[in-house]
Amino acid sequence: MKEITDFKDLRIWQKGMDIAKECYFLTKKFPQDELYGMVQQIRRSASSIPANIAEGYGRRTTGEYRRFLSIAQGSVNELQTHLLLAKAVGLCDSSDIELLINELEYENRMIITLIKKLS
Structure with a gap:
């Protein structure tokens, strides 16, 4: 197992980065009139997941790290909601979105596990 020396390890x-990339690819297929609506919401919440994991990793205290992991977890839930709504409105x-939803559920479990380990 590789030693963790950086958040990128x-x-x-x-996994968060993979999810964000898949969301960018998915939203490229959306209609142009959704560029500042659903496309922006999905991309923002998707990129927020790895961004908050990285930011938390760089914080000084375990409590701050857990707080940023909780924010990432909120972004997972937000992204699932946007994806389900995108499906619902056609x-x-x-x-x-099936694979993305499964990946988000796995990411959520990993976040929960890491928060517990840091507690």
Whole structure:
């Protein structure tokens, strides 16, 4: 197992980056009139997941790290909501978001586990 010397070594951050990239690819298929609506919301919440994991990792205290992990967890829930709404209003199909939803559930479990380990 590789030693963790940087936030980029964290599997939880790497998974968050993968999710964010997939969301960018997905939203490229959305209609142009959603650019400042659903596209922006999905991309913002998706990028917030690894960003908060990275920011928390760089903080001085364990309590601050846990706080940023909790924010990342909120972004996971927000992103799931946006994806489900996008499906509900016909911007994408179930098949478009099924893998992403599964990855988000896995990311959420990893965040919960890390928060518990830091407590």
